[in-house]
Each structure stands twice: as structure tokens, then as C-alpha cells.
């Protein structure tokens with residue numbers, strides 16, 4: 751039987767990981783992050799569809815397309831965290847278990863990064879644990895979906 755599919759959706763500038771402000775976001779590239787997630791997912795009985803976009807409309811469309819196709823969503827909304835009512839509405843519309851991930855601790859950073867519309871639609875939020883936050887989100891998702899194989 752097919753493994754439950756988890757969409758890992760990344761917002762703007764996450765494609766710059768490794769190059770972008772490494773003192774904040776670390777040295778792992780997005781390609782390496784995808785491999786990290788794929789390996790973690792395989793050990794947890796999950797399949798992943800890992801994507802990144804710099805466009806809000808595309809992010810909304812991808813969330814909508816998760817309906818009936820995915821068992822859950824892990825999202826780093828990045829620069830759309832604080833302003834995308836459309837992404838929040840799309841998440842509420844599909845109603846899937848959703849974990850919001852931020853590589854940095856947004857609450858220790860500038861005030862304008864503290865508010866998240868996405869949190870209003872998220873089951874849980876992980877922030878400040880670096881790219882490891884994605885692996886932790888996958889573990890939490892496996893726990894919620896009951897796919898964990900004791901790894």
C-alpha cells in the first residue's frame with residue numbers, strides 16, 4: 751500500500767538556504783534539506799512531496815491540491831508568514847494536519863516577524879531549531895498519523 755504523502759511546502763527565499771545569512775539559517779542547502787527530509791520520512795513510514803516557491807499564488811494552489819492527495823502538510827511559509835491571509839485560508843479550506851516550521855526562532859527576531867497568520871491554521875509550530883525542525887515535524891506528523899515504525 752502507498753505510504754501517506756506529506757507535502758513539505760516552502761515559501762520565498764528558502765531556495766537560497768546555505769547561501770542566505772548562514773549565521774541565521776545555517777549552511778545546509780535546500781537540496782540537502784530535501785534529502786534530510788526524504789531519509790527521515792522513509793524511516794517513519796511516510797512519503798514526501800518537497801517543494802519551494804517564491805510566489806504566494808503558487809503556494810495557495812499547492813495547498814489546495816493537497817486535498818484528497820496528501821495526509822498532512824509541513825510548511826515553512828517564510829516571508830508569507832506574517833501577511834498571507836490567502837495561504838491561511840487555503841490551509842483552513844483543506845483542513846489537513848499542518849505543522850508550521852521556521853528555521854529561526856521568529857520570536858527572538860524583529861517584531862514584524864512575530865505574528866503568523868499560518869499559525870491560525872496550524873496544528874503545531876516548530877521554530878528556532880534549524881533545519882532539524884523539519885525532521886521533528888515529520889516525526890510529529892508520523893505520530894499523529896500513526897505510521898511511526900519505532901525510529
Ligand code: DHK
Nearest residue numbers: 763826828829852853854863
Ligand atoms: C524564513 C524566512 O524567510 C523569514 O521570512 C521568516 C523563516 C523566518 C525561517 O526562520 O525559516 O521570518
